[in-house]
Amino acid sequence: MNALPRLDQTDCLLEVVQRLSSVRSLAEITDIAKVAARRLTGADGACFVLRDGDKCYYVDEDAIAPLWKGKRFPLEACISGWVMLNRQPALIPDIYADDRIPHDAYRPTFVKSLAVVPIRSLGPVGALAVYWADTARPTATEVRWLQSLADSTALALEYLESQAEVNKALGVASFLEGENARLRDTVKPAAPGDLVRMCFLTKRFEIGGRWVAIEELLELCYGVHVTHGLSPEGLDQISAGRR
Template identity: 65%
Template sequence: MNAESMRLLVNTVQELSLARSLDSVIEIVRFAARHLTGADGAAFVLRDGDRCFYADEDAISPLWKGSRFPIDSCISGWAMLNRQPAVIEDIYLDNRIPHDAYRPTFVKSLAMVPIRTLAPIGAIGNYWAEKHIPTQEQVAILQSLADITAVTIENINVYNELEHRVKERTAQLEIVNQELLSLNQELEAFSYSVSHDLRAPLRSILGYSDILKEESFENLTAEGKGALETIQQNGNKMNNLINDLLKFSKLGRKELRKQISIQMSW
């Protein structure tokens, strides 16, 4: 491998390491595949069930971009099904080639390698306008590029799956936070109601009962005195109950704020 090809391969690997979408991978690989081997054209093929989808190309003239062919009737499908490269010097002497599909093109020779040999997900094709046999080193480089491409696509799938899970988790946390905030607002409303709607009239009852006890206690009958004592005792109990409710409410709101803070830190 000459120095220029080495630089291109290194740059390609670096670019692929930063790729975050299949479109980016295809754009990087189709260019590198052609220029690493000096081919007149290169195609990036994806397996689509039982068909081969020619996703993109870099060539001196149009090939089959956007087309789909049965996987058992094209050379990219053969490379995927057999999990090995196909090198063909004269396409019209090879019965694996659908000749009618090639006649409108410039292609005379080709090399096709599978993307991932264990369970191929696609193929990379190189094409020449004149009869040509690529060297073993060129085929090896092309296969190395395909292997790197397979790893990159797998990494992107993992990255996208993690991103999807993070979005789902974030959405779930937002719902929980909204519920916690709503509950916190309800507790605040409850505290306000207890503090004002209950305590205010109770304060008046206890205040008037104190005035009555100070100014007219001796004038009350025994029954009246007993009733006044009962009112004050029950009023004080009610006041203590309100204080306890307010303390409980404050603790609840404090815990809710803690939970909200924890959820938002995720």
């Protein structure tokens, strides 16, 4: 595959950024990134790699022949791991002349040269790797395009992570709301004249076998939501304590 002309590379990267801004899954990110990596650099293959603890996980690939999709390798025994650990790109025009390459893993493949860049330079979470079937040194321009793609990919991954946290928080909130509703349905509201026990130390009330604060008592029994303020008496106490 030949690299795109410079103008087309710019258009390609802009298109990728737009597509990554609306992704909703890791699969969408890897599909976009692996194809764009080859288009931007003219490589014969590309791999999308994520860090998985002390391993490199080859999540996806787009290549003229199979590489390592679905496999895991120790960070210290993989060029993608070297890139993540050192937080810098690797440009290797001849893989068999570089000691960082696990040669046995590459012999069954078409790969003769490669370039790998980190996904997120500070604290890399993965790497984008491109491969060529001949020994030709990747150009600095190609590596810059690849790094720009990796940076855009990092933003998409961070967005997915933030959305997962938001969804998790919303799920917890929904669960708590459901629990409160269930408790309101099962707890019999105190009626006028009923005797309600209050702990003389904690000032909590016993409702349905649970000891709850006054705010929860009001919400469970009467559906009253409590907010907090400062009464004149409370202000006087604070002022007296400062004297």
